[in-house]
Each structure stands twice: as structure tokens, then as C-alpha cells.
Amino acid sequence: xxxxxxxxxxxxxxxxxxxxxxxxxxxxxxxxxxxxxxxxxxxxxxxxxxxxxxxxxxxxxxxxxxxxxxxxxxxxxxxxxxxxxxxxxxxxxxxxxxxxxxxxxxxxxxxxxxxxxxxxxxxxxxxxxxxxxxxxxxxxxxxxxxxxxxxxxxxxxxxxxxxxxxxxxxxxxxxxxxxxxxxxxxxxxxxxxxxxxxxxxxxxxxxxxxxxxxxxxxxxxxxxxxxxxxxxxxxxxxxxxxxxxxxxxxxxxxxxxxxxxxxxxxxxxxxxxxxxxxxxxxxxxxxxxxxxxxxxxxxxxxxxxxxxxxxxxxxxxxxxxxxxxxxxxxxx
Ligand code: COA
Numbered sequence: 001x002x003x004x005x006x007x008x009x010x011x012x013x014x015x016x017x018x019x020x021x022x023x024x025x026x027x028x029x030x031x032x033x034x035x036x037x038x039x040x041x042x043x044x045x046x047x048x049x050x051x052x053x054x055x056x057x058x059x060x061x062x063x064x065x066x067x068x069x070x071x072x073x074x075x076x077x078x079x080x081x082x083x084x085x086x087x088x089x090x091x092x093x094x095x096x097x098x099x100x101x102x103x104x105x106x107x108x109x110x111x112x113x114x115x116x117x118x119x120x121x122x123x124x125x126x127x128x129x130x131x132x133x134x135x136x137x138x139x140x141x142x143x144x145x146x147x148x149x150x151x152x153x154x155x156x157x158x159x160x161x162x163x164x165x166x167x168x169x170x171x172x173x174x175x176x177x178x179x180x181x182x183x184x185x186x187x188x189x190x191x192x193x194x195x196x197x198x199x200x201x202x203x204x205x206x207x208x209x210x211x212x213x214x215x216x217x218x219x220x221x222x223x224x225x226x227x228x229x230x231x232x233x234x235x236x237x238x239x240x241x242x243x244x245x246x247x248x249x250x251x252x253x254x255x256x257x258x259x260x261x262x263x264x265x266x267x268x269x270x271x272x273x274x275x276x277x278x279x280x281x282x283x284x285x286x287x288x289x290x291x292x293x294x295x296x297x298x299x300x301x302x303x304x305x306x307x308x309x310x311x312x313x314x315x316x317x318x319x320x321x322x323x324x325x326x327x328x329x330x331x332x
Contacts (some may be wrong), residue, residue: 002125004332008148008299066085074104075103078107079136113290114291155288186325186326197226202215234318241328
């Protein structure tokens with residue numbers, strides 16, 4: 001038994017912030033940002049929240065799948081920037097969209113979050129616990145960023161993407177002979193490198209703590225370490241996922257990767273000896289939206305008709321934790 005994606009959806013805040021806009025805040029330039037990252041602009045939330053963006057993305061995904069909120073059995077929201085520590089964002093989404101019968105919880109694997117959510121839903125379905133799930137990546141990272149730190153504030157954007165996944169008792173075989181659904185999954189974590197990309201919530205604070213430390217509430221990153229990690233670990237885990245499924249890069253039609261930096265994507269393509277034209281990109285328009293990057297790109301490709309039934313896709317991401325993952329699946 002496997003799962004297939006039957007609907008995708010996304011939601012972006014209205015406000016566009018260009019590189020030139022950021023150059024009015026910090027000592028940077030459009031040229032520097034584009035050359036080093038590939039990003040030209042990003043969307044920044046001024047009214048939306050992580051849950052409102054997630055709910056819009058879910059509604060769009062359900063509409064495409066032709067399903068009602070009442071049908072949803074499981075909601076997993078991957079986020080590292082929820083507006084509340086409790087309740088979890090998934091419960092807010094459940095209430096917003098009226099998915100009264102669903103079990104809902106959040107998952108935090110930073111930028112790998114959507115993949116981890118997909119793989120978690122897959123495992124639940126395999127175990128026979130649920131027949132469908134809404135999986136979501138939603139972030140408002142703009143509130144976790146020090147807008148005076150040029151090394152960080154140029155990189156990130158806000159947004160949400162969702163996918164409705166379902167199982168079916170009958171195998172669906174495409175015209176090209178491929179069976180629809182997830183074919184292999186790989187997930188990994190290296191907690192020893194956790195402080196390479198971090199953001200502290202709050203420190204110990206109670207009447208018995210001798211000295212309450214002041215916490216820096218913003219994202220801190222060693223960019224070069226993260227870069228090295230991504231360019232080594234992403235191709236390695238994609239190779240493992242391909243090996244597990246019994247395929248090579250030539251069998252893949254599209255590589256939908258986490259959209260952090262164009263140079264990382266180019267390096268991954270090179271290491272895999274795969275054609276760069278198979279690596280769609282939207283980071284130039286939306287920046288790095290952490291867990292939302294993969295589902296937003298997937299939804300754009302899907303709605304633009306750039307993914308065809310029977311296409312074999314690799315989804316792969318990396319992020320804080322440090323975490324990484326890859327999935328191979330055939331589109332249905
Ligand atoms: N504008 C202009 N100059 C900047 C700048 C900016 N926005 N940010 C940093 N610089 C400067 C630095 O201060 C440094 O100056 P110096 O040489 O005088 O000290 C110089 O540019 C080079 O900085 P460096 O950090 O070496 O640049 P880089 O080539 O490593 O690029 C990143 C920086 C962040 C773009 C790159 O390391 C990266 O993409 N890392 C991965 C980050 C990532 O993907 N994070 C998300 C993970 S999910």
C-alpha cells in the first residue's frame with residue numbers, strides 16, 4: 001500500500017519585498033544577493049499568520065483533490081515559526097477549515113519539515129491507521145529574523161504550501177507502466193550540528209533560577225557550514241533514496257528541491273550528474289520559505305501543468321537540526 005498526492009495548494013502573503021527594498025535597510029545590493037543566492041524578491045507577511053497561510057493552502061489542496069474538510073483524517077503542519085507554542089498550528093488549521101474528524105499535530109524539522117510530514121503520513125497509512133492526510137509546510141520566518149543582519153535577512157520569505165495525500169486499495173498503473181505513489185523515503189538528522197542554524201525560544205525562567213539570561217530571539221546561522229552540509233548531504237541522501245527504489249538519476253523527470261540557494265541546487269545537480277533543466281526553481285521570486293518551499297514549488301508546477309501523470313519525482317530538502325531527507329514518487 002502506498003500514498004499519492006491528489007491535491008496541492010499554496011498561499012503567499014501579498015507584500016513583495018525586492019532586493020533593492022532590503023538594500024534600503026542594510027548594507028547590501030541586488031547584485032550581491034542575486035549572485036550569491038539567486039533570490040530577487042520574496043513575500044513578507046504583514047497581516048497573514050502561519051495558521052492563516054496554512055489554512056488557505058489546505059483549502060486550495062482539498063479543492064483540487066475534490067474533497068471536503070470533513071473527509072480529512074490527519075493534519076500535519078510542519079513549521080518552525082508558529083504564532084503559538086500552544087495550541088499547535090495544525091489544531092488551528094483544523095478549526096479554521098472545519099476538519100472536525102481529523103487528528104492534528106505539528107512537526108518541526110525546519111526546512112526538511114514538509115518531507116518529514118510526507119514521510120510521517122506515509123508511515124501512518126502503511127500502518128493502517130489513516131487513509132488520508134493534509135500535510136502542510138507553513139512559515140512566517142520574517143518575525144524570527146534580525147532585519148539589521150544582512151547575512152540573514154536577505155535569504156528568507158514567508159508562505160505556505162500543502163498537499164492532500166490519499167491511499168487506495170487498488171494499484172494505479174500509468175500509461176508508461178509506472179505505479180503511482182511513494183517509492184522510497186530517506187530521512188536523517190545530525191543533532192551535533194544543531195547550533196549551525198538555530199533560533200532560541202526562551203531561556204530558563206522561574207523563581208528558582210539564579211540569573212535569568214537574556215535571549216537573542218533571532219535566527220543565527222553559520223552560512224558556510226550549512227552550505228557545505230547541504231551540498232554534501234542532499235546528493236548523498238538522494239542517491240540513497242534512488243538506490244532504495246532501484247533507480248538512477250536518469251529515471252527521474254523532476255528534482256523538486258528545497259529552495260535555499262541556487263548555487264546549492266546547481267551543485268547538487270552537478271554531483272548527481274543530472275541535467276540542471278530537471279531542477280525547477282522559484283526561489284528567485286519567493287526566497288527560502290523553509291518548510292513551505294517544496295510544497296509551494298510543487299503546487300506551482302502542478303497548476304502550471306509542468307508535472308504529468310506518470311512522472312517520477314525526487315523531493316529533497318535540508319535544514320536546521322541539522323536535518324535532511326528525500327523521497328522518490330510517481331505522480332498520479
Ligand atoms: N550583502 C553584501 N555583503 C554581504 C551580505 C549581504 N547580504 N551578507 C554577507 N556579506 C559579506 C560578508 O560580510 C563577507 O564580507 P567580508 O568578506 O568582508 O567578511 C562577504 O559578504 C562574504 O560572506 P560569506 O558569508 O563568505 O558569503 P558566502 O559566499 O558564504 O554567501 C550565504 C553567504 C549565506 C549566501 C551562503 O553561505 C549560503 O547560502 N549558505 C547556506 C545558507 C542556507 O541555505 N541557509 C538555509 C538553510 S535551510
